[in-house]
Amino acid sequence: MDAINDFFTVLSSDTCRLLDLFLRLIINTAFTITIARCFYFPKARRRDFFFTYILLGFCIFMLIHLMGDAKIKTGIAMGLFAIFCIMRYRTESVPIREMTYLFLIISLSAINGLAWAADISPKHPEFMGPLLTSWGELLLTDLVFVAGVWIAEANKLVKSLSSKYIKYDKIELIKPERRQELIADLKERTGLDVTNVSVGSIDFLKDMALIKIYYNTDETDETAQKLPKEYE
Secondary structure, eight states: OHHHHHHHHTSOHHHHHHHHHHHHHHHHHHHHHHHIIIIIHHHHOOHHHHHHHHHHHHHHHHHHHTSOSHHHHHHHHHHHHHHHHHHSOTTSOOOHHHHHHHHHHHHHHHHHHHSBOSOOTTTOGGGOOTTBOOHHHHHHHHHHHHHHHHHHHOTTTSOEEEEEEEEESOGGGOSGGGHHHHHHHHHHHHOSEEEEEEEEEEETTTTEEEEEEEEEESSOOOTTOSOOGGGO
């Protein structure tokens, strides 16, 4: 890290600023792509959000970095959080997992845009500020973000429990005392590791009941999170 700092000290002020911007932009983009491609996309498979995270990380970083001194940058960073909390992309209902990654990318980009990436104040005092941060601290902070996402996404910590709605024909099995038979039948017919069942509306004329099954899975399934009207 000292070699990098020494390298900055021999450069002119403008060149130094450009290199500082370029290097931190590379770091921010690399970690943004790592989080979006290695952790979010393999489970969600949504190219629209993957595209959004990459461009949002780039925009937030450039906006904060180029908008004046540290106090102004901090105000902008907090304002961005407030704006997205209020808006929540109201043109579309965004799932909680996608919103979490959205705030994660905003936080990562804000940190990389706010922090001075090298102690080059001896030669260029205009870089001196309250947010002076070494390259090691900046990289370590970004690595902590990646480690946190990796731990949260690890299937070994918590099993993913998904749900589906099923129109079920064997209504004689919906009785509470035959719950285990119902679960066993659902396991055999669906091939899923069903752990629990909730019985909703019952239609005796059609010999059908609407039930919600809960099952263990290694994949994220958010297709049945909202109750249909007939189930309420």
